[in-house]
Amino acid sequence: MPECTHLSDRMPLVAGGGDAWSAAELAHLETCPDCAGEWALVQTGESLGRDQGDAPDADRMARTVLDRLRAERLARGRSVRRATWAAALAAAAIALTVWTGRPDIRQPVVAPVESASVVESAALVPELDSLDAGELKDVLDSFDAPLSERAMPVAPTLGDLSDQELERVLRAGGV
Amino acid sequence: MTESGQTTDAALIGAYRAGSERAAAELVARHAAALGRFLYGAGAGRSDVDDFVQETFFRAFRRIDGWRGDATFRSWLFAIGGNLLKDDFRRRKGRRVVSIEDRDVVDHADPAGDLAALDAHERLRAGLRRLPRLQREVFLLRVQQGTDYADIAAALGTTPGAARVHYHHAVKKLKELCDA
Numbered sequence: 022m023p024e025c026t027h028l029s030d031r032m033p034l035v036a037g038g039g040d041a042w043s044a045a046e047l048a049h050l051e052t053c054p055d056c057a058g059e060w061a062l063v064q065t066g067e068s069l070g071r072d073q074g075d076a077p078d079a080d081r082m083a084r085t086v087l088d089r090l091r092a093e094r095l096a097r098g099r100s101v102r103r104a105t106w107a108a109a110l111a112a113a114a115i116a117l118t119v120w121t122g123r124p125d126i127r128q129p130v131v132a133p134v135e136s137a138s139v140v141e142s143a144a145l146v147p148e149l150d151s152l153d154a155g156e157l158k159d160v161l162d163s164f165d166a167p168l169s170e171r172a173m174p175v176a177p178t179l180g181d182l183s184d185q186e187l188e189r190v191l192r193a194g195g196v
Numbered sequence: 197m198t199e200s201g202q203t204t205d206a207a208l209i210g211a212y213r214a215g216s217e218r219a220a221a222e223l224v225a226r227h228a229a230a231l232g233r234f235l236y237g238a239g240a241g242r243s244d245v246d247d248f249v250q251e252t253f254f255r256a257f258r259r260i261d262g263w264r265g266d267a268t269f270r271s272w273l274f275a276i277g278g279n280l281l282k283d284d285f286r287r288r289k290g291r292r293v294v295s296i297e298d299r300d301v302v303d304h305a306d307p308a309g310d311l312a313a314l315d316a317h318e319r320l321r322a323g324l325r326r327l328p329r330l331q332r333e334v335f336l337l338r339v340q341q342g343t344d345y346a347d348i349a350a351a352l353g354t355t356p357g358a359a360r361v362h363y364h365h366a367v368k369k370l371k372e373l374c375d376a
Binding site for chain 2: 034067068080082
């Protein structure tokens with residue numbers, strides 16, 4: 022058995038022409054069917070594909086492979102650049118949005134003008150307690166009516182403000 | 197440098213990493229034919245071998261940093277080629293297209309001898325296709341390249357002892373399949 026293992030280990034070398042069998046090894050091969058069967062397989066395996074014809078044109082193949090690698094590197098570089106630009110543009114857009122979204126302190130701050138309905142409600146609400154049921158119903162009905170049908174109060178103007186209110190607005194506006 | 201004055205694969209890989217395309221061309225020239233034979237033995241169709249060889253080199257160079265010298269460059273290359281074949285086999289869901297060229301008959305001075313050799317080769321290829329992948333690749337690395345078990349183990353991600361066992365199982369099964 023050790024002889025079989027020894028021969029098995031040497032078979033690829035001998036089949037490839039790197040060495041030759043000794044007389045003792047040859048004698049073993051002739052008397053051991055296991056080793057003879059393996060030797061036949063190894064010889065067939067070693068020559069497998071040798072009849073394939075011309076070896077591939079290594080120069081041409083290397084050129085093709087290197088061209089493909091270059092093309093891939095270029096494509097990857099392009100996509101990285103594109104992603105970098107996209108990220109930079111996105112960051113710029115966010116910065117711009119944040120900047121323009123901030124209240125501009127140089128703009129005069131005008132006191133918010135309340136909408137007509139708010140003014141109307143504010144004017145009515147303090148008096149509701151003193152109304153009787155019929156008056157209260159009329160007021161509530163007027164809320165349900167479309168805005169155009171309601172009596173529109175006159176929009177307040179700066180002239181309606183008290184002196185202190187007017188001064189506050191003018192101070193806020195930097196006037 | 198090797199004893200014969202040839203630049204080692206490791207040196208060529210270093211040069212390629214440093215940007216030398218000439219080193220890459222030298223690596224292709226050194227290993228393309230052996231890789232083609234390995235792929236053919238492992239089941240690639242004769243007409244597909246060149247495409248597989250090219251794709252193997254493409255993948256190898258693309259991730260050349262993955263080669264750390266545990267296995268020889270050739271064994272590492274063959275392992276990539278083996279993976280490629282496996283992926284192709286899966287893509288085709290086990291179907292194999294045999295082209296006319298895959299069964300062509302060589303025309304030499306001794307047609308009877310060539311036919312006998314072709315028959316032995318075809319039987320062996322058919323047998324190899326029926327082996328588990330590790331057994332097939334260990335067998336081919338061993339008999340075609342004379343690769344030692346330690347190198348086979350490093351390339352295929354197994355141990356030298358397991359590689360030896362795979363080889364002996366392969367031989368045993370191939371004897372049965374080829375003699376049947």
